[in-house]
Amino acid sequence: MEKGAQLYEGKAKKVFATADENLVIVSYKDDATANDGEKKGTIAGKGSINNRMSNHLMQLLEENGVPTHFVEELNDRETVVKKVEIVALEVIIRNISAGHFASRYGVPEGIVFEEPTIEFSLKNDDLHDPLLNSYHAVALKVATWDEINRIKEMAFTVNRVLSEYFLKLNVRLVDFKLEFGRLADGTIVLADEISPDTCRFWDATTNEKLDKDRFRRDMGGVEDAYREMMRRVFGKEE
Ligand code: TMP
Secondary structure, eight states: OOOOSEEEEOSSEEEEEOSSTTEEEEEEOSEEEETTTTEEEEOTTHHHHHHHHHHHHHHHHHHTTOOBSEEEEOSSSEEEEEOOEEOSEEEEEEEEOOHHHHHHHTOOTTOEEEEEEEEEEEOOGGGTOOEEOHHHHHHTTSSOHHHHHHHHHHHHHHHHHHHHHHHHTTEEEEEEEEEEEEOTTOOEEEESOOSTTTEEEEETTTOOBOSTHHHHTTOSOHHHHHHHHHHHHHOTTO
16 A cells, blocks of 8 residues: 555654545654653664554454554554544553652552553643543543543453453553544544553563653663563564
8 A cells, every 4th residue: 555645743653645535554753752742762663663563452452342443564664544533532541550640649659459540631742631531521522421431441441451461471561541533434443552652561570661661761771671572572583
């Protein structure tokens, strides 16, 4: 499938038109940002890792009944996906306290919750993605109640499937961010990506961080962490 005009460039991906109005091509970059774009850098090889890992996980989720935007991987960095209108919410599921949950509520990282939590942020870098509840999202016409209920149900299913999957790779799925989109007929599908950029992965034995927190917190070993996650997902030959 041929790439047409560039439709959009985000912080980590570009989106191109195709000859089919219902499909677009996503191209993953090595660019990394943190703090709503304030901190900028490059993580060598990230585009390819995130593309391949995200596609692998989206296919696993499809097999487990979660509809996604995934259509076909074209090459290391590029994938055909269904064209969606992105729901302007960042949907965050947490199993263990970390990051903004720990700083916001003044608790240590590493508390294992009895049940996963869900929260929504408004996708708006200028406003620093403010936290909002379902009523606010409906009031702002970001989503309808039916869409919010569907998104919650899908997000918890994603958590069950991926938590179990990663534990077999000796990885704790601490938390993650999902984005959803609407197809032309209004169907909600899982969109964006699932990768070390959008998930916290801790080694289940050592609690070593194997995700973008190494970049956000200037810990070093960023590329190695992404490669290690790739190795666990795809096997030693990676
Ligand atoms: P947080 O603790 O910073 O709110 O992050 C929760 C999860 O969401 C974590 O796995 C990282 C992911 N995340 C993103 O994918 N994009 C973002 O812009 C932020 C702030 C977090």
